[in-house]
Amino acid sequence: MSLPSTYSERNCSLARALEIVGERWTLLIVRDAFYGVRRFGDFATQLGIPRAVLTARLKLLVREGVLTRDDSAGTVEYVLTDKGVALWPIVRSLINWGDDFYSPAGVKRALRHDADGALLDHEGRCEKCGELVAVGDTRIEPGPGFRPTGAEVDPVSAALNTPRRLLEPISAARTTPAG
Amino acid sequence: MSLPSTYSERNCSLARALEIVGERWTLLIVRDAFYGVRRFGDFATQLGIPRAVLTARLKLLVREGVLTRDDSAGTVEYVLTDKGVALWPIVRSLINWGDDFYSPAGVKRALRHDADGALLDHEGRCEKCGELVAVGDTRIEPGPGFRPTGAEVDPVSAALNTPRRLLEPISAARTTPAG
DNA sequence: CAACTCCGGTTCAGTGAGCGAACCAGCGGA
């Protein structure tokens, strides 16, 4: 959020957190990272974000240790660190609030415990086994409020609208097209 | 966040939520509302936000049903609605993340179950009784990471740095000064 | 009733961030 560095209320961790993830687009980038997006171009097309802004946000997130920039595999990959994964409760509660108040037809994307397929409650617990479900054990899939746009021919969008586990890279969907 | 209204990814409740609470300053205003701030001038001085921006944010939050503007008591009061109180998990998880990664000396403000004085865990449960603590039953007080700035002579700041329950208005602290 | 104060705003010029579209460079194949 780049509040003035002489920000008066240093004693609030909320302000500190917002300096990192409070800027425009940043949490949407993080969300896509949870969904498995890892490549610059995929973030750009999925979000429709200006590429210069995307560059700036990715740089900030890497500098702050939320993402790592992995260059070793020939293609650049941006992957969530543990610190980034720790943002999941924030992302989840924002999704829940949006679903509760702006999606009368039901949740747009349902979160399930991958092990037993049961839905998660608002605290992130499995409604069947009561377990606190880890991010990697969470499956996401279109819910009753989902509205297919019909124009998702690109493999990345198609992969994102298919039931899959969080953090699982979608790169596979690109290199091995569905057809 | 005022994403372009033709925002491509309508199927994400996160984007919808960020259109309301993702703009600069908005979540800080909501946080202060949880802390008991209700008056225009108090928001302005506590946050150091430009008054024109504060006007715009309050208007948006009232229009969206997060706050109500109560004019009946002679003075204008902005109070959280149920929809606004439902933002608490978002605010709490942001505070937790900020404390975890940017406050090595410990939490800046501790959240406790007012009934038994025990701390809350990251899910908002009382560590002693295990109960999911409602917002109004939460007490907030300076924690080990708190750094007194020493210059808080105004009664509002003083009240905010004193153990007190969430949502309890600080108006009392203004009309009945401590001395 | 006039002067003063408090308070919730509005106005306004200056600036910086976001925007979109074009451009650039390295690399791997054909």
Added chain:
DNA sequence: TCCGCTGGTTCGCTCACTGAACCGGAGTTG
């Protein structure tokens, strides 16, 4: 050698944020 893919950078334009001054109604005081 040419081509296309990919991860960026460059560059005007616009618009929201900034800070400081100003405004007007409601008490209140002499």
